[in-house]
Amino acid sequence: MKERAINKALSRRRARIDEAKREAENKLAAALLIPEISIAHSQYVDKKFNSILNGKNTEGVTAAHKAYLSALAKHGISESDFEYTPLCSNCKDTGSVNGKACDCVWSEYIDCLKEQCNILVKAPFTFADCDSALIIDETQRSSVEKLYKYMEAYSDKLPDVNYKNIVLSGSVGTGKTCLASAVARAAVERGKSCKFMSAYEFNSEMLACHTSPISERTERLHDLLTADLLVIDDLGTEPILKNVTIEYLLLTLEERLNAGLCTIITTNLDEGRIMSRYFERIYSRLSDKRHSRFFNLNGKDLRLA
Numbered sequence: 001m002k003e004r005a006i007n008k009a010l011s012r013r014r015a016r017i018d019e020a021k022r023e024a025e026n027k028l029a030a031a032l033l034i035p036e037i038s039i040a041h042s043q044y045v046d047k048k049f050n051s052i053l054n055g056k057n058t059e060g061v062t063a064a065h066k067a068y069l070s071a072l073a074k075h076g077i078s079e080s081d082f083e084y085t086p087l088c089s090n091c092k093d094t095g096s097v098n099g100k101a102c103d104c105v106w107s108e109y110i111d112c113l114k115e116q117c118n119i120l121v122k123a124p125f126t127f128a129d130c131d132s133a134l135i136i137d138e139t140q141r142s143s144v145e146k147l148y149k150y151m152e153a154y155s156d157k158l159p160d161v162n163y164k165n166i167v168l169s170g171s172v173g174t175g176k177t178c179l180a181s182a183v184a185r186a187a188v189e190r191g192k193s194c195k196f197m198s199a200y201e202f203n204s205e206m207l208a209c210h211t212s213p214i215s216e217r218t219e220r221l222h223d224l225l226t227a228d229l230l231v232i233d234d235l236g237t238e239p240i241l242k243n244v245t246i247e248y249l250l251l252t253l254e255e256r257l258n259a260g261l262c263t264i265i266t267t268n269l270d271e272g273r274i275m276s277r278y279f280e281r282i283y284s285r286l287s288d289k290r291h292s293r294f295f296n297l298n299g300k301d302l303r304l305a
């Protein structure tokens with residue numbers, strides 16, 4: 001995902017620079033259609049060429065240049081109109097400053113990454129939207145606010161975090177989807193790749209993968225298994241499909257954990273119901289305290305200490 005975004009960003013940038021250069025060339029071509037300018041230009045170019053050929057400053061180059069400039073001026077044109085002005089004043093379109101990628105390259109990359117992750121559509125909420133104001137209980141509010149801070153720091157560091165799996169459990173209206181969306185948005189803003197999908201979409205994609213030729217499966221699973229962050233929203237609302245739902249969820253969790261990547265799951269289910277719906281192997285991965293954290297947003301104490 002990130003590699004595709006980088007390549008796209010570089011090619012978009014190149015296209016824009018080429019376009020700016022073409023525009024400058026077109027201005028010169030248009031000016032040369034004016035006979036007076038064309039004659040002055042060709043006389044100037046001839047003198048300059050001879051001067052270079054002879055290796056010395058042939059007399060008349062400066063005069064020819066002046067004549068050319070005054071021909072341009074008569075038509076309201078200056079020589080600098082034909083020069084291509086770099087689009088980025090920081091790197092002069094070289095793409096780097098002091099050996100580091102320029103901000104212009106970085107922001108193009110982030111734009112491409114956002115498109116590739118479809119993050120503005122999939123994850124419409126940011127941390128600014130995560131509002132604890134509606135929580136009346138003071139203890140719970142302070143707990144939830146701590147969780148927001150924790151998840152904000154998490155989005156900054158991922159996937160280099162201790163807890164690769166985060167489960168946000170809570171009933172409707174507890175803000176778990178909003179929080180997961182905010183983490184995903186922030187992560188992409190920081191250049192991390194992200195796949196955000198509902199449990200229903202995940203299930204459907206896994207079914208499509210399962211019923212596709214084996215040769216296509218790796219490609220189909222690629223983004224899901226390699227994104228820095230995968231969010232599966234509303235686990236438990238999808239139908240359980242035999243040989244698909246549980247098997248592919250387990251495969252995804254295992255592969256991603258082995259690769260050191262982060263997965264956030266939001267769900268209405270509590271730990272007991274996760275165990276009864278997805279069985280021991282999935283439950284043990286999500287409840288393994290070495291890699292996973294389980295936050296119950298219904299509770300007053302989220303145990304963030």
Ligand SMILES: [Zn+2]
Binds near residue numbers: 089091096
């Ligand atoms: Zn730049």
